[in-house]
Amino acid sequence: MDKKNINHIIQLSKELRWQIGDDFHDHLTEGIYADAAQIVNDSVRLKNGKTTNRLDQKIDAIVTSKIWGFPIMFILLGLTLWLTIIGANYPSALLGHLLLDTVHPILKQGSEVIGLPFWLDGFLIDGVYLAVAWVVAVMLPPMAIFFPLFTLLEDFGYLPRVAFNLDHLFKKAGAHGKQALTMSMGFGCNAAGVVATRIIDSPRERLIAIITNNFSLCNGRWPTQILIATIFIGAVVPPLFSSLTALLAVIGIAVLGMFFMFASSWLLSKTVLKGEVSTFNLELPPYRPPRFWKTIYTSLIDRTLIVLWRAVVFAAPAGAVIWLISNIEINNLSIAFHLIQFFDDFGFLIGLNGVILLAYIVAIPANEIVIPTVLMLTVLVTGIDAGVGQGVLFELDSASATGAILREGGWTLLTAVNLMLFSLLHNPCSTTIYTIYKETNSVKWTTIATLYPILLGLAVTFLVAQFWRIF
Amino acid sequence: MKTGMTTTCETCPHYTSEGLKKMGVDADQADFVIALAGNPNTGKSTVFNALTGLRQHTGNWPGKTVAKAEGAFSYRGQKYKLVDLPGTYSLLSTSEDEEIARDFILFGQPTITIIVVDANRLERNLNLVLQILEITQNAILCLNLMDEAERNEIEIDVRTLSKDLGIPVIPTSARYKRGIPELLQAISEMANGQTQVQPHKIKRVPPNIEKAVNRLSKEIKKEFPGVPNSRWLAFRLLEGDPQIIQALKTGVFS
Numbered sequence: 001m002d003k004k005n006i007n008h009i010i011q012l013s014k015e016l017r018w019q020i021g022d023d024f025h026d027h028l029t030e031g032i033y034a035d036a037a038q039i040v041n042d043s044v045r046l047k048n049g050k051t052t053n054r055l056d057q058k059i060d061a062i063v064t065s066k067i068w069g070f071p072i073m074f075i076l077l078g079l080t081l082w083l084t085i086i087g088a089n090y091p092s093a094l095l096g097h098l099l100l101d102t103v104h105p106i107l108k109q110g111s112e113v114i115g116l117p118f119w120l121d122g123f124l125i126d127g128v129y130l131a132v133a134w135v136v137a138v139m140l141p142p143m144a145i146f147f148p149l150f151t152l153l154e155d156f157g158y159l160p161r162v163a164f165n166l167d168h169l170f171k172k173a174g175a176h177g178k179q180a181l182t183m184s185m186g187f188g189c190n191a192a193g194v195v196a197t198r199i200i201d202s203p204r205e206r207l208i209a210i211i212t213n214n215f216s217l218c219n220g221r222w223p224t225q226i227l228i229a230t231i232f233i234g235a236v237v238p239p240l241f242s243s244l245t246a247l248l249a250v251i252g253i254a255v256l257g258m259f260f261m262f263a264s265s266w267l268l269s270k271t272v273l274k275g276e277v278s279t280f281n282l283e284l285p286p287y288r289p290p291r292f293w294k295t296i297y298t299s300l301i302d303r304t305l306i307v308l309w310r311a312v313v314f315a316a317p318a319g320a321v322i323w324l325i326s327n328i329e330i331n332n333l334s335i336a337f338h339l340i341q342f343f344d345d346f347g348f349l350i351g352l353n354g355v356i357l358l359a360y361i362v363a364i365p366a367n368e369i370v371i372p373t374v375l376m377l378t379v380l381v382t383g384i385d386a387g388v389g390q391g392v393l394f395e396l397d398s399a400s401a402t403g404a405i406l407r408e409g410g411w412t413l414l415t416a417v418n419l420m421l422f423s424l425l426h427n428p429c430s431t432t433i434y435t436i437y438k439e440t441n442s443v444k445w446t447t448i449a450t451l452y453p454i455l456l457g458l459a460v461t462f463l464v465a466q467f468w469r470i471f
Numbered sequence: 472m473k474t475g476m477t478t479t480c481e482t483c484p485h486y487t488s489e490g491l492k493k494m495g496v497d498a499d500q501a502d503f504v505i506a507l508a509g510n511p512n513t514g515k516s517t518v519f520n521a522l523t524g525l526r527q528h529t530g531n532w533p534g535k536t537v538a539k540a541e542g543a544f545s546y547r548g549q550k551y552k553l554v555d556l557p558g559t560y561s562l563l564s565t566s567e568d569e570e571i572a573r574d575f576i577l578f579g580q581p582t583i584t585i586i587v588v589d590a591n592r593l594e595r596n597l598n599l600v601l602q603i604l605e606i607t608q609n610a611i612l613c614l615n616l617m618d619e620a621e622r623n624e625i626e627i628d629v630r631t632l633s634k635d636l637g638i639p640v641i642p643t644s645a646r647y648k649r650g651i652p653e654l655l656q657a658i659s660e661m662a663n664g665q666t667q668v669q670p671h672k673i674k675r676v677p678p679n680i681e682k683a684v685n686r687l688s689k690e691i692k693k694e695f696p697g698v699p700n701s702r703w704l705a706f707r708l709l710e711g712d713p714q715i716i717q718a719l720k721t722g723v724f725s
C-alpha cells in the first residue's frame with residue numbers, strides 16, 4: 001500500500017487541538033451520554049415505575065457486606081472443597097482399581113505374550129502408562145466435581161462479588177481489583193489464571209497478577225495437600241475430628257497462599273513494579289439462576305477434559321523419566337539413588353528430604369504426579385517391599401498404607417507440614433511457565449515469575465524447619 | 472417477544488432458523504465476516520455459540536472473553552465467519568481487550584458488526600453503541616437478555632429505538648435461543664444489501680468541536696476518498712491517538 005503524505009492533516013489536527021482545548025475528551029463523552037439518555041427516554045418504559053432488581057440488591061447487601069462478605073466466601077470455598085474431597089474418594093478408588101490393578105496386569109501379560117524386551121515393556125507400561133493412569137485416576141474425579149461447582153458459582157454471578165469484597169485489600173497491596181478474578185481462576189488452574197489477566201489494563205498491575213497467580217493453590221496441588229493433611233495432620237487429633245482437621249489444614253494452606261499473594265503483590269508494587277493503582281468500573285451483574293445440567297455438561301467437556309488432556313500429555317514423558325532414572329545404574333546404584341543422596345543434606349536443611357526434592361524436579365511438568373513419585377522413590381530408598389518393581393508408579397489402597405511407607409522413609413510431622421508449604425510455594429508447572437512467557441513475551445519476567453515462588457518456598461521451609469527443631 | 476406468537480412464527484419459512492448450518496471453527500472462505508461487539512457480560516459468547524454451535528465458555532462475569540474467538544455458520548447457502556470480540560465499555564481507551572475489539576471493527580472490515588446489548592441496561596450500553604456507529608455503517612443491534620427485561624418489567628419500543636439508531640434492532644434471549652432466527656434473517660438481509668441503514672451520529676457535541684471535527688474530516692476525506700468513518704478518525708486525531716496516526720500514515724484505509 002502507498003505511504004500517504006498526511007503531514008498536513010496531522011498539522012491541522014494539532015492546531016485544532018489547541019483551539020478546542022483540553023476538555024475535548026470530556027465534551028465528547030458528555031455528548032455521547034446525552035444522546036444515549038435521549039434515545040433511552042424515547043423508547044424505554046418501566047412498567048409501574050418500580051425499581052428493578054430488588055432481590056439482587058438484597059442478596060448483594062448480604063454477600064458484599066462488611067460483616068458477612070468474608071465468612072460467606074470462606075464457607076463457600078470450604079463447602080466446594082469439602083464436596084470435592086468427599087465426593088472424589090470413591091470414584092478415584094474405582095478408577096485406580098480399574099486402571100492400576102486390572103488393566104496394568106493385562107498389559108503386562110500382553111507384552112509378555114508378544115515378547116517385548118524387558119526395557120521396552122518397563123519403559124512403556126511401567127513408566128508411561130502408569131504415570132498416565134495415575135493422573136487420570138487422581139485428577140479426573142476431583143476436577144469433575146470442582147470445575148462444575150466453580151462454574152455454577154460463576155454462572156450464578158458470584159465471582160464479581162468476590163472481586164468486590166477483595167478490592168480494597170488489593171488496592172492496599174498496590175494491585176488491581178480484577179486480580180481477585182484471576183486469582184479465583186488460579187484455584188482451578190494457574191495457566192488459565194495467567195491467561196485471564198488480560199482483563200487487567202495496566203501492564204504493571206497485570207505483571208503483578210501474573211507473578212503472584214502461582215500462590216493460588218491449583219487443581220494439580222489440591223490432591224497433594226488433601227492426602228498429606230489426611231495422613232499426618234488428621235492423625236494428630238482423635239479420629240472423630242480427623243477429617244475436619246485435615247479440611248481446615250488444607251483451607252489454612254489456601255488462605256496462607258492468599259496471604260503470600262497479597263504480601264508479594266505489595267512487595268512488587270513497592271519495589272520493581274512501582275506505580276499508581278488504577279481505578280476501574282466493576283459491574284455487579286444480575287444474579288442468574290444457572291442452567292444446571294447445561295453447566296455441568298459444558299464444564300465437564302470444556303474444562304475438565306481439556307485440563308486432563310494437558311496433564312496426560314505432560315505426565316507421560318515424566319513417567320518415562322522416572323522409570324529411566326530408577327533403572328539405569330551407575331556403580332550398581334540407580335541414577336535416582338545418586339540424586340536422592342545428593343539432595344538429602346539440602347533437603348534436611350529445609351525440613352524435607354532428597355526424595356521430595358527429586359520428585360519435585362521430575363514432576364515439574366505436572367504437579368499432580370508429585371505424590372506418586374515420592375512414594376515410588378521412597379520405596380526405592382528404604383527398600384521396603386510394596387509388591388512392585390523399581391520405578392513403577394503406584395497407588396496404595398488406603399491413606400494409612402501410604403502413611404506407613406512414608407514413615408518408613410523417615411517422615412515426621414515436620415516433613416508433612418513442610419511438604420504442604422513447599423507444594424504451595426514452588427515454581428509454577430511447565431505449562432504455566434510457558435503460558436507466562438507467551439503472555440508477557442519477556443524472558444526476564446518469566447524467570448522472575450518462575451524463581452520468585454521457589455526462593456520464597458525455600459526460605460519459608462528453612463525457617464519453619466529451624467524453629468521446629470529448636471522447640 | 473410474545474411467546475404466544477412463537478408457534479405461529481415457527482411455521483413461517485421466513486422466520487425459522489431453517490437453512491442455518493452451524494459450522495464450528497471451519498471459517499475458511501467465508502462470504503461475509505460478522506463481528507460480535509458489546510459491553511462485557513451481555514451474552515456475546517452465548518449469541519456466538521447459538522450461531523456457530525461452538526461451546527465458547529460463557530460465564531456470568533465481565534471480562535470473560537479476553538481474546539477474540541472465531542467460528543462460522545452458513546445460512547441459506549452463504550457462509551459467514553463470526554468473530555466474538557472481547558467485551559468493552561468504550562473504544563476510547565487503551566487496554567488490550569479494548570484494542571483487540573477496536574482494531575477489528577476498524578481494520579478487520581467486517582461486513583456487519585452485531586452489537587449485543589443488555590436490554591436491562593440500555594442507557595449504559597448505548598455509550599459503546601454510539602461509538603461503534605461512528606466507525607461503521609453496517610451494524611445490527613442485538614437487544615439481548617429480553618427475558619430478564621420482561622421479568623424486570625422493562626418495556627422497550629423496538630421500532631422507535633431502531634429508527635433513532637438508524638439500524639435494525641432485534642430483541643433476543645440467546646440463552647433460550649429466542650430471537651436467533653430473526654437475527655439470522657437480519658444478518659442475511661444486510662449482508663446482501665437489502666437493508667437501508669442510516670447510523671446515528673453523535674449529535675450533542677459543542678459547536679466549536681463540531682466545527683473542528685468537520686474541517687479535519689473534510690481533509691481526511693480528500694486524502695482517503697473511500698473511508699466511511701472520517702468523522703471518527705477526526706475525533707481520534709484530535710485526541711492524538713498514536714495508533715490512528717500510524718494507521719493513516721501507512722494507508723490502511725486507502
